[in-house]
Amino acid sequence: MRGVGAKAFRGGEYLGVRIPTIFDENDSIRCEGCGGLITEVPFRISIMDFVAVEVPPSWARGAPVNPGPHQFHADPECFRGWAKRKGYYLCRLSDVREIMRPVPLPAEAPLWGLCDGLHRQSHEFVPA
Ligand SMILES: [Zn+2]
Numbered sequence: 001m002r003g004v005g006a007k008a009f010r011g012g013e014y015l016g017v018r019i020p021t022i023f024d025e026n027d028s029i030r031c032e033g034c035g036g037l038i039t040e041v042p043f044r045i046s047i048m049d050f051v052a053v054e055v056p057p058s059w060a061r062g063a064p065v066n067p068g069p070h071q072f073h074a075d076p077e078c079f080r081g082w083a084k085r086k087g088y089y090l091c092r093l094s095d096v097r098e099i100m101r102p103v104p105l106p107a108e109a110p111l112w113g114l115c116d117g118l119h120r121q122s123h124e125f126v127p128a
């Protein structure tokens with residue numbers, strides 16, 4: 001999962017939709033990944049399904065994904081550390097982006113995979 005440069009974190013626009021980033025409240029923002037203070041502009045990730053609202057399986061209702069936005073350092077490892085603690089899976093074909101799509105995985109316990117949804121192949125989820 002390494003090798004994704006900070007470039008993948010920039011943006012501010014997604015599919016023609018402007019993603020607002022707030023710049024004036026970064027005095028005491030802590031990274032949800034590593035817990036450290038964020039002294040620069042936080043990188044915000046929202047977990048939301050921007051394509052279609054699918055009816056989740058019944059087992060998923062008790063453990064919804066907090067859509068955020070979650071704030072991190074501009075380092076994919078911070079996001080991945082957070083996802084790992086939460087027990088989420090990450091799609092190997094996905095970059096870390098400002099909007100990640102939650103995908104319910106078939107399992108006994110509620111499991112979520114996160115993907116940017118920008119590839120056409122089947123997801124390849126691996127533990128974060
Ligand atoms: Zn961090």
Ligand SMILES: [Zn+2]
Nearest residue numbers: 091115123124
């Ligand atoms: Zn995927």
